Amino acid sequence: MAKILTLTMNPALDLTLQLGQLELGQVNRSNAMLTHAAGKGLNVAQVLADLGHELTVAGFLGIDNQQAFEALFERRHFVDEFVRVPGETRSNIKMAESSGRITDLNGPGPQVSEEAQQALFARVEQIAPGFDVVVVAGSLPRGVTPEWLQKLLLMLKGLGLKVALDSSGLALRAGLAAGPWLIKPNTEELADALDAPIISIAAQAEAAARLHAQGIEHVVISQGSEGVHWFSPSVALHSLPPKVTVAS
Known part of the structure; x- marks a missing residue:
């Protein structure tokens, strides 16, 4: 069992609505509604907990609607190291139609002050040496720059920690x-970060070799229903998920 710290800078309350067909500009009625505390890092934490690992979670959390997250932490026995910030954690709305089409509306997240950023940086620097792996996942909230994220990652790397990054856009560029x-x-996120098209497996392997040269040991490229390619310096693996029927 490993001790793992996950960092979710921009968590979200996910509201999922199930409906027959979305009619734009009309009153739509849902068949079911589900609300749950989420965010990439928290989703990763739940999977890792299911696999038997010990989890600590951290990031920025709005104080006005923190109850759903605190309930999740208690239910899953997560150690809570989130820094609270004024306002609400963002809400993301997913509208799932019976056809399988999903429409996402993602909120912007709270404004995070420099003081809150300094507090999280100091807290992570203090507790991180006790972990086997640190996972940094998701987008950045307003006020948090890619440069701040890069500084955090360099600090963790300087402590000799294994750091896994799952982000996109400017945050991914800074993280690389x-x-x-x-x-x-x-594939789209990596192509954007490297300013190069990544269409074929050969192009993925070439991009991975380039990243290995930069000191990134493992390059895991997801492709939706086409699975995942995992490139390490010594081996390349392809995992293909089985076809499934969506139940709900």
Whole structure:
């Protein structure tokens, strides 16, 4: 069993609505509604907990609607190291139609002050040496720059920690420059970060070799229903998920 710290800078309350067909500009009625505390890092934490690992979770959390997250932490026995910030954690709305089409509306997240950023940085620097792996996942909230994320990753790397990064856009670009132990972009995110098309498996392998040269040991590239390619310096693996029927 490993001790793992996950960092979710921009968690979300996910509201999922199930309906027959979305009619734009009309009053729509849902068949079911589900609300749950989420965010990439928290989703990763739940899977790792199911696999038997010991989890501590951290990031920024709005104080006005923190109850759903605190209930999750208590239910899953997560150690809570989140820094509270004024306002609400963002809400993301998913509208799932019977056809399988899903429409996402993602909120922007709270404004995070420099004081809160300094508090989280100091807290992570203090507790991180006790962990086997640190996972940094998801987007950045307002006020948090890619440069701040890069500084955090470099600090963790300087402590000798294995750091796994799953982000996109400017945050991914900044993260790559820090040379984390593992990254997990999808093909579009990686192509954007490297300013190069990544269409074929050969192109993925070439991109992975380029990243290995930068000190990134593991490059995991997700492709939706086409599975995942995992490139390490010594081996390349392809995992293909089985076809499934969506139940709800």
